[in-house]
Amino acid sequence: MDKIKCECGHVNPEGTVLCEACGKPVEKNQHIDGNDKRKLLNMRYDGSARRSQTYNKSIIDKTWNFFSSVKVGVWLIVLALIASGLGTIFPQEQYIPAEAASRDPSIYYEAQYGILGQIYYQLGFHNLYSSWWYLLLIALIGISLVICSIDRFVPLYKALKRQRPRRHTQFLKRQRLFSETDHVTDDEKAKLISALKRKRYKVYEENGHILAEKGRFSRWGPYVNHIGLILVLIAALLRMTPFMYMDEYVWVREGEQTVIPGTDGEYHIKNEKFILETYDEDDKRFEEAIAQEGMVEKNFQTNAVIYKETGEKIAGAEPELKKVKEEKIKMNHPLKFDGYTIYQSGYQQNEFNSMTFKIHKKNDPDEASLGSFKINLSNPKDTYKLNNGFSVTVSQYYPDYEMEEGEPRSKTNYPRNPAFVFSVNPPGNEESEMSFVGIGKNVDATGENDYKLGIENFEMRYASGLSVKRDYTIPLFIIGAAIFMIGVIQGMYWQHRRIWLHPENEGMMVAGHTNKNWFGLTKDIEHIIEDTNVKMVKDQQEIE
Amino acid sequence: MDSLLGISSTMLYSAFILYLIATFFFGATIKESKKQDNKNVSGKIGITITIIGFLAQIVYFITRWIASGHAPVSNLFEFMTFFGMGLVFAFIIIYFIYKLNILGLFALPIAIIVIAYASMFPTEIAPLVPSLQSHWLYIHVTTVSLGEAILSISFVAGLIYLIRQIDQTVRSKRTTWLEIVLLSLFIFIGFSVISTAFNLSGYSAEFEYSFNGQTTTTDYHLPPIAGPNEGELLTGDRMEPLFDAPGWMRGVDAARKFNTLIWSVLTGIVLYGLTRLILRKRVGAAIQPFLKKAKPDMLDEISSRSVAIGFPVFTLGGLIFASIWAQVAWDRFWGWDPKEVWALVTWFFYAAFLHLRLSRGWHGERSAWLAVGGFAIIMFNLIAVNLILAGLHSYA
Ligand code: HEM
Numbered sequence: 059m060d061k062i063k064c065e066c067g068h069v070n071p072e073g074t075v076l077c078e079a080c081g082k083p084v085e086k087n088q089h090i091d092g093n094d095k096r097k098l099l100n101m102r103y104d105g106s107a108r109r110s111q112t113y114n115k116s117i118i119d120k121t122w123n124f125f126s127s128v129k130v131g132v133w134l135i136v137l138a139l140i141a142s143g144l145g146t147i148f149p150q151e152q153y154i155p156a157e158a159a160s161r162d163p164s165i166y167y168e169a170q171y172g173i174l175g176q177i178y179y180q181l182g183f184h185n186l187y188s189s190w191w192y193l194l195l196i197a198l199i200g201i202s203l204v205i206c207s208i209d210r211f212v213p214l215y216k217a218l219k220r221q222r223p224r225r226h227t228q229f230l231k232r233q234r235l236f237s238e239t240d241h242v243t244d245d246e247k248a249k250l251i252s253a254l255k256r257k258r259y260k261v262y263e264e265n266g267h268i269l270a271e272k273g274r275f276s277r278w279g280p281y282v283n284h285i286g287l288i289l290v291l292i293a294a295l296l297r298m299t300p301f302m303y304m305d306e307y308v309w310v311r312e313g314e315q316t317v318i319p320g321t322d323g324e325y326h327i328k329n330e331k332f333i334l335e336t337y338d339e340d341d342k343r344f345e346e347a348i349a350q351e352g353m354v355e356k357n358f359q360t361n362a363v364i365y366k367e368t369g370e371k372i373a374g375a376e377p378e379l380k381k382v383k384e385e386k387i388k389m390n391h392p393l394k395f396d397g398y399t400i401y402q403s404g405y406q407q408n409e410f411n412s413m414t415f416k417i418h419k420k421n422d423p424d425e426a427s428l429g430s431f432k433i434n435l436s437n438p439k440d441t442y443k444l445n446n447g448f449s450v451t452v453s454q455y456y457p458d459y460e461m462e463e464g465e466p467r468s469k470t471n472y473p474r475n476p477a478f479v480f481s482v483n484p485p486g487n488e489e490s491e492m493s494f495v496g497i498g499k500n501v502d503a504t505g506e507n508d509y510k511l512g513i514e515n516f517e518m519r520y521a522s523g524l525s526v527k528r529d530y531t532i533p534l535f536i537i538g539a540a541i542f543m544i545g546v547i548q549g550m551y552w553q554h555r556r557i558w559l560h561p562e563n564e565g566m567m568v569a570g571h572t573n574k575n576w577f578g579l580t581k582d583i584e585h586i587i588e589d590t591n592v593k594m595v596k597d598q599q600e601i602e
Numbered sequence: 603m604d605s606l607l608g609i610s611s612t613m614l615y616s617a618f619i620l621y622l623i624a625t626f627f628f629g630a631t632i633k634e635s636k637k638q639d640n641k642n643v644s645g646k647i648g649i650t651i652t653i654i655g656f657l658a659q660i661v662y663f664i665t666r667w668i669a670s671g672h673a674p675v676s677n678l679f680e681f682m683t684f685f686g687m688g689l690v691f692a693f694i695i696i697y698f699i700y701k702l703n704i705l706g707l708f709a710l711p712i713a714i715i716v717i718a719y720a721s722m723f724p725t726e727i728a729p730l731v732p733s734l735q736s737h738w739l740y741i742h743v744t745t746v747s748l749g750e751a752i753l754s755i756s757f758v759a760g761l762i763y764l765i766r767q768i769d770q771t772v773r774s775k776r777t778t779w780l781e782i783v784l785l786s787l788f789i790f791i792g793f794s795v796i797s798t799a800f801n802l803s804g805y806s807a808e809f810e811y812s813f814n815g816q817t818t819t820t821d822y823h824l825p826p827i828a829g830p831n832e833g834e835l836l837t838g839d840r841m842e843p844l845f846d847a848p849g850w851m852r853g854v855d856a857a858r859k860f861n862t863l864i865w866s867v868l869t870g871i872v873l874y875g876l877t878r879l880i881l882r883k884r885v886g887a888a889i890q891p892f893l894k895k896a897k898p899d900m901l902d903e904i905s906s907r908s909v910a911i912g913f914p915v916f917t918l919g920g921l922i923f924a925s926i927w928a929q930v931a932w933d934r935f936w937g938w939d940p941k942e943v944w945a946l947v948t949w950f951f952y953a954a955f956l957h958l959r960l961s962r963g964w965h966g967e968r969s970a971w972l973a974v975g976g977f978a979i980i981m982f983n984l985i986a987v988n989l990i991l992a993g994l995h996s997y998a
Binding site for chain 1: 726728903910917930933944
């Protein structure tokens with residue numbers, strides 16, 4: 059390596075633009091930071107030697123240089139920005155509304171949005187945020203972030219550590235804030251120093267040369283926040299593995315108990331009760347809004363009990379269950395146990411719990427009841443004996459009745475549209491009669507029945523939709539986000555300010571630099587030179 | 603209860619008027635001579651009235667909170683009003699750092715426009731659906747709009763910079779773009795003007811149309827230029843739409859919102875045109891001479907400082923608190939919902955802004971144009987995403 063020895067005696071690494079110790083420009087390297095074309099020095103990294111600006115031979119150098127360029131970084135960010143925006147033109151696949159005629163994306167987009175929708179679908183934009191190229195873009199930003207930060211942090215850290223209070227006059231004159239005063243007394247100099255200290259500057263002295271510095275730590279802000287971002291990206295990556303992240307959904311009917319999916323059958327959940335509340339129409343506050351918008355849900359909740367299987371698993375045998383937790387799950391109030399979280403996600407009310415039937419004479423216009431019975435639809439009995447001597451046998455039960463090719467059948471096993479074929483046995487030894495009863499259906503197959511069955515009452519039941527999650531990546535996201543916030547605040551709400559006082563013959567040069575908020579630094583200097591003859595610094599970079 | 607709501611709306615109205623008065627005092631500072639400048643009488647009166655107006659708006663916020671039982675940030679009216687309040691708050695902070703009067707002359711009118719715009723949306727108190735019943739919602743919404751308000755101050759400073767700095771002696775691409783930016787402010791005013799006009803006249807026309815296979819009705823409060831796609835006019839004695847909104851416009855009231863947009867744009871253009879006729883020059887050129895006293899360096903500094911202050915606040919509110927709320931309410935902290943995506947777009951944009959400024963030396967005019975772009979994205983997220991791109995957040 060070609061070390062560069064400065065006239066002040068300090069030995070700088072190759073590629074240095076401004077001597078680390080005294081700031082004197084290294085002649086042959088001025089083009090690197092563009093100092094050869096400008097009056098003011100580029101102070102971005104204190105003229106330290108960055109790898110990306112020094113080597114450009116091997117393929118590694120070239121890759122390094124590509125990713126450490128902020129131009130490339132900004133391009134990647136802008137591309138990610140545009141891509142993200144594109145994904146919102148039409149809804150993403152998971153947001154296709156439930157009431158859409160067809161939720162099949164190959165049909166939905168074209169049907170709803172015409173040719174543009176079809177193009178959108180064919181380009182894969184309906185799943186944009188999980189497409190390989192979007193993920194690649196984010197990954198490239200991550201790589202760029204790391205390389206960029208290392209490229210600058212290390213040399214900047216060294217340069218700031220090795221800086222000396224005594225600076226070369228060329229360095230001072232080419233700072234943005236600069237002034238030169240011909241006569242400055244020792245008394246005035248002492249005043250300046252104590253004023254600097256009062257302003258909480260750290261003051262370093264070397265043979266009468268002063269460096270006053272404040273807030274150097276804020277220079278590390280960007281690097282800290284970039285570390286936070288990297289942690290977030292790593293967390294997002296880990297989240298794609300099933301071990302770190304598990305996501306299931308389960309419907310549990312009121313009164314029902316099932317195994318919680320994703321727990322290897324270890325846990326069971328029982329839905330003791332499901333509650334749905336809506337806002338009171340008569341509530342004065344909301345009267346108007348409810349009149350306009352209709353009913354508004356206030357709360358829905360599942361009173362749940364969690365059980366854990368204990369003891370050995372024996373095939374076929376009922377597992378032993380131990381109660382783990384009993385809680386009300388509501389939106390915004392999930393239930394947590396042993397690393398799992400259960401959220402109240404939705405509900406359905408499309409199943410019947412029970413139905414009550416009554417018997418009456420077919421030719422009775424008042425349909426006076428001769429007796430009634432209630433059927434538990436998840437578990438109907440074979441025969442119902444009524445008090446007055448009637449008995450009713452359930453010959454056929456279709457929980458979710460439909461006709462297919464002229465044959466009655468049940469679409470599912472859930473009582474969504476129950477229908478029965480009953481055999482009614484009147485008291486005494488009258489002959490039994492068959493009748494078919496369902497919702498809106500009442501058929502007397504032979505046409506000779508004396509009795510008729512009617513639905514007297516029914517109860518619906520709720521099924522509660524619960525999502526089950528186990529996410530080990532959350533702590534990493536939290537740590538990453540926290541570090542990011544610390545980093546941005548550190549870099550944004552503090553600034554690295556430096557003021558140099560340089561005795562020159564009888565007089566003194568004053569120069570100032572800050573990485574942002576020049577207004578604040580100017581105010582500081584104004585305050586410090588108060589009551590002295592030292593000239594106010596001039597801003598050598600005014601926009602006009 | 604009713605009286606509380608009464609106090610609340612009176613207070614909002616007072617704040618509105620006070621901001622208007624304060625604007626005139628900030629306007630008066632332009633004419634002050636150097637000597638008066640040092641005393642800064644008009645400026646002091648201006649900022650005092652602004653602060654009183656801000657306090658009035660706080661009273662509005664608190665009384666409405668008490669009346670409804672939840673923080674009033676849950677529909678578009680409440681949210682935009684809060685954003686307006688945030689703008690004033692951010693302006694007050696920046697004013698006390700930089701003491702720049704001209705900033706008030708631009709920041710307050712923008713806050714006024716935002717509040718006027720907000721008032722055109724339904725203002726009745728609505729009950730909260732379960733997913734919105736969370737403290738994290740309030741924390742998220744208030745922080746994010748405060749962040750956006752601070753970022754908007756960067757737009758205000760950038761706009762002043764552009765009006766002051768762009769060469770108005772000849773017409774150029776830059777003067778044209780600047781006029782477009784100003785025109786868009788006129789369109790917001792146009793929306794408020796035209797909505798108020800037809801509200802006062804009590805105009806209403808009902809349409810029937812089919813939406814997702816169901817027949818629905820919608821009530822137009824502006825004469826239908828664009829009617830619902832294949833809709834039918836129910837109210838007699840009203841004009842027929844000039845044309846139907848295209849079929850791909852989705853959302854329950856997409857056509858009505860589209861119609862409102864057309865009206866706002868037309869009214870905005872008319873107002874802008876009249877202004878041009880009266881001024882007989884570009885609006886930017888007419889304002890420019892009044893800005894001579896503002897130092898461009900200072901404007902640039904304010905613009906970048908507001909981004910520096912606003913970016914962390916926005917990140918905290920718009921991404922971090924938003925994720926926490928989404929995690930608690932919907933079991934996923936990030937779901938690529940359009941509103942979330944646009945918060946991310948905003949964040950990317952300001953990250954690019956900071957990098958361009960810091961590492962590629964985009965200062966002055968370039969940075970000012972970026973500030974305008976950032977504000978456009980914020981407004982898009984506040985308004986268009988709610989009204990056009992349906993999502994979980996879609997309020998109005
Ligand atoms: C979305 C992703 C990113 C975010 C949110 C982000 C955030 C930030 C922030 C807030 C700063 C401080 C800016 C200031 O103080 O004004 C910063 C500085 C910086 N960032 Fe990033 N960054 C991102 C991506 C990148 C990438 C991809 C690169 C690589 C090219 C990069 C390189 C830098 C550099 C070189 C600095 C300046 C450090 C300095 O001069 O002290 N950043 N970043």
